[in-house]
Amino acid sequence: xxxxxxxxxxxxxxxxxxxxxxxxxxxxxxxxxxxxxxxxxxxxxxxxxxxxxxxxxxxxxxxxxxxxxxxxxxxxxxxxxxxxxxxxxxxxxxxxxxxxxxxxxxxxxxxxxxxxxxxxxxxxxxxxxxxxxxxxxxxxxxxxxxxxxxxxxxxxxxxxxxxxxxxxxxxxxxxxxxxxxxxxxxxxxxxxxxxxxxxxxxxxxxxxxxxxxxxxxxxxxxxxxxxxxxxxxxxxxxxxxxxxxxxxxxxxxxxxxxxxxxxxxxxxxxxxxxxxxxxxxxxxxxxxxxxxxxxxxxxxxxxxxxxxxxxx
Amino acid sequence: xxxxxxxxxxxxxxxxxxxxxxxxxxxxxxxxxxxxxxxxxxxxxxxxxxxxxxxxxxxxxxxxxxxxxxxxxxxxxxxxxxxxxxxxxxxxxxxxxxxxxxxxxxxxxxxxxxxxx
Numbered sequence: 001x002x003x004x005x006x007x008x009x010x011x012x013x014x015x016x017x018x019x020x021x022x023x024x025x026x027x028x029x030x031x032x033x034x035x036x037x038x039x040x041x042x043x044x045x046x047x048x049x050x051x052x053x054x055x056x057x058x059x060x061x062x063x064x065x066x067x068x069x070x071x072x073x074x075x076x077x078x079x080x081x082x083x084x085x086x087x088x089x090x091x092x093x094x095x096x097x098x099x100x101x102x103x104x105x106x107x108x109x110x111x112x113x114x115x116x117x118x119x120x121x122x123x124x125x126x127x128x129x130x131x132x133x134x135x136x137x138x139x140x141x142x143x144x145x146x147x148x149x150x151x152x153x154x155x156x157x158x159x160x161x162x163x164x165x166x167x168x169x170x171x172x173x174x175x176x177x178x179x180x181x182x183x184x185x186x187x188x189x190x191x192x193x194x195x196x197x198x199x200x201x202x203x204x205x206x207x208x209x210x211x212x213x214x215x216x217x218x219x220x221x222x223x224x225x226x227x228x229x230x231x232x233x234x235x236x237x238x239x240x241x242x243x244x245x246x247x248x249x250x251x252x253x254x255x256x257x258x259x260x261x262x263x264x265x266x267x268x269x270x271x272x273x274x275x276x277x278x279x280x281x282x283x284x285x286x287x288x289x290x291x292x293x294x295x296x297x298x299x300x301x302x303x304x305x306x307x308x309x310x311x312x
Numbered sequence: 313x314x315x316x317x318x319x320x321x322x323x324x325x326x327x328x329x330x331x332x333x334x335x336x337x338x339x340x341x342x343x344x345x346x347x348x349x350x351x352x353x354x355x356x357x358x359x360x361x362x363x364x365x366x367x368x369x370x371x372x373x374x375x376x377x378x379x380x381x382x383x384x385x386x387x388x389x390x391x392x393x394x395x396x397x398x399x400x401x402x403x404x405x406x407x408x409x410x411x412x413x414x415x416x417x418x419x420x421x422x423x424x425x426x427x428x429x
Contacts, residue, residue, distance in 0.1 A: 093416045129413035163413040164376065164387075201380040202407050204419070262419060 043150055044282035046074055046081040046116065047191075049228030050248035052126060053110070054103040055092035059251035059264035062272055067110050069297055070249045070278060075115045081280070082149065084116045087228040087246060088124030088160065088193030090140075097135065104139040120147070124193040124229060125160040133161035144171055146178050152283065153182055157192040159207040165194055166208040176216055189290075190217065190225040195245065197238050200256040205230050214238050224290055230256070231264075232275070233294055244292060247277040273297040329382040330397040339397070340364045346388050346410065347371035349417030356425045358400045368394040376411035379425065387412065400427040 048070060055063045074084060091103040104127075111119060123136040123143050133143045143158035155178060159167045179188065190196075196210035207213070217223045223241045231248035232255065251264040252275030268274055277296040284291070335341065344366050345352045358364055368377050368388045375388045377396070386394050409422035 093413075093418075095415055125413045125418075126416075130415060160413075163374075164411060165413070201378070202409070204378075204409060204411055208411075261422070 042282065042284060043082045044079075044280055045149075046077075046084045047087055047226050047246050047279040047281060048074070048084060048249060049087040049246040049278075050089040050124065050231055050250055051086065051107070052089055052092040052248070052250035053107040054094065054099070055250055059267055061267060063250060066249050066273070066276060066297070067107070068113075069273070070276075071111060071113050073295065073297060074278065075113070077280070081116045083118040083120055084111075084114055085120040085191055085226070086111075086122070087191055087226060088122050089126045089228060089248075089250075090121065090124070091127055092250075093126040093130060095130065097131070100131070100135045101139065104135060108139065120154075120156065120191070122156045122191055122193060123158065123160050125163070125165070128158070128161045129163040132163070133158065136161075144174065150283070152187045152189055153179070154189045154191065155179070157190060157196075157213060159192055159194045159196070159210065162208075164208055165204070165206070167210070167213055169209075169212075172209070172212050172216065175213065179216075179220065182220065184219065184221055186220060186222065188217070188220050188223045190223065192225065192227045194229045195227055195236075195243060196225060197236065197243060199230065199234070199236070200262075202257060203262040205256060205262075214241060217241055226279075226281070233279075244279075246279050247275065247294065247296075249276055249278065249297070252276070271298060273299075329379065329384045329399075335365050335395060342366050344368050344377075345371055346375040346377070346421075348373070348414050349410075349421040351377075351408070351410075351421065351423045354423040356423065358398065358425060358427045360400050360403055360427060360429050363397060363399045366396045366398065368396065373414060374412055375414055375421070377408060378411040379406055379408040381406045384408075385411070398425070403427050403429045 051067045053067055060066060090107050094100050094103065121140040123133055127136045128143065136143060143161050144156055146153065146155040155175060157167060157175065158171060159165055162168055182188065194207045195205055196207050196213050199205040218239050218241065221240055225241060225243045226246065227243065228246050228248065230245050231251065231253035232245065233247055234245035236243045251267065253262055253264055265275060277294060280293040280295060282291045340362065342356060342364050344356065346368065347370065368386065370388045370390055374390065377386045377388055377394065378384065384396055386396060388394050404427050406425040407422060408425060410418060414421065
């Protein structure tokens with residue numbers, strides 16, 4: 001398949017269902033320039049967030065099925081993503097260390113069914129804040145790291161292993177050292193769990209020292225941040241940096257400060273998967289435009305739901 | 313910043329808050345306890361013009377006491393008393409919450425400072 005047809009396929013893929021954010025809209029980064037020597041072809045990746053495996057409660061009576069439904073929905077995409085990234089809160093918190101490890105093992109077993117060739121993980125506060133990331137590291141590896149993929153630099157930031165929601169100076173120094181070799185025009189994607197900016201400090205939707213990371217990232221012209229934590233789609237800009245929050249895969253939360261408490265949106269038996277979903281991010285290989293498509297789990301076949309009834 | 317500090321900007325939010333203050337005999341002191349996953353009392357009622365000192369203690373583990381509108385951001389450590397002086401100058405409601413993740417239920421660990429005329 002040549003490059004042109006690949007691009008046409010992307011257009012087709014993005015043209016059906018869901019909500020598409022074209023380049024430049026809602027802070028999607030545009031006109032990014034690939035680094036010399038990088039492979040030039042289109043690709044896309046999928047962001048899943050806040051799966052909270054192990055959660056039980058009225059906000060999602062189907063919690064034992066939702067993660068499997070998400071895996072099936074991603075596997076059912078017309079094309080498979082280059083990788084799937086999970087932006088934190090893979091598991092729901094528990095005081096029981098053995099249960100914490102058990103939930104992480106179960107999570108890994110379920111997402112092992114993804115057809116995508118690679119997965120990337122990072123913790124949320126539910127995974128890491130009670131033990132400063134110990135169990136997460138034992139099960140998934142480092143909590144902050146970077147990698148390259150087809151000319152884009154990806155950096156994963158941990159703002160949850162510190163229970164006070166700080167990145168910490170050591171990690172900020174690491175980020176600076178990691179990005180320093182890149183040109184000012186280099187395309188950079190940051191994954192993190194909490195918003196780096198003060199979205200709603202009253203609801204703990206912030207990172208204590210997130211401004212340090214934002215100040216640092218402002219030195220590069222093409223930075224996009226994908227995060228979770230707030231269980232809803234949200235788009236924001238700080239200077240040149242675009243920030244995109246993803247829907248959760250457990251229960252939606254209300255819009256920031258739209259009500260007195262950040263209580264989950266009540267479960268609706270008529271629409272049991274409303275507000276749950278994931279995101280496809282496509283990368284145009286020539287202009288390097290990121291295009292976001294929001295996919296909802298609502299409407300994914302009831303037969304699927306029945307088929308994935310689990311034993312966990 | 314945690315520790316001894318004057319929050320000058322807080323006057324813009326209708327209250328003046330000072331952390332780690334000296335407590336005088338004239339001060340009205342309100343005891344506030346933190347435990348998973350609640351503060352007691354959950355609603356702290358104050359009157360305009362009547363300064364108070366909140367004495368924060370924890371019954372179980374480390375918690376946080378953050379009042380974003382007042383720029384108060386304190387830790388509550390086991391075995392220690394954390395004091396915050398508040399000088400209400402205007403009626404209103406100010407939300408506070410625990411900002412040290414403490415387990416399932418942490419998200420609900422919050423309360424209100426209600427200042428009445």
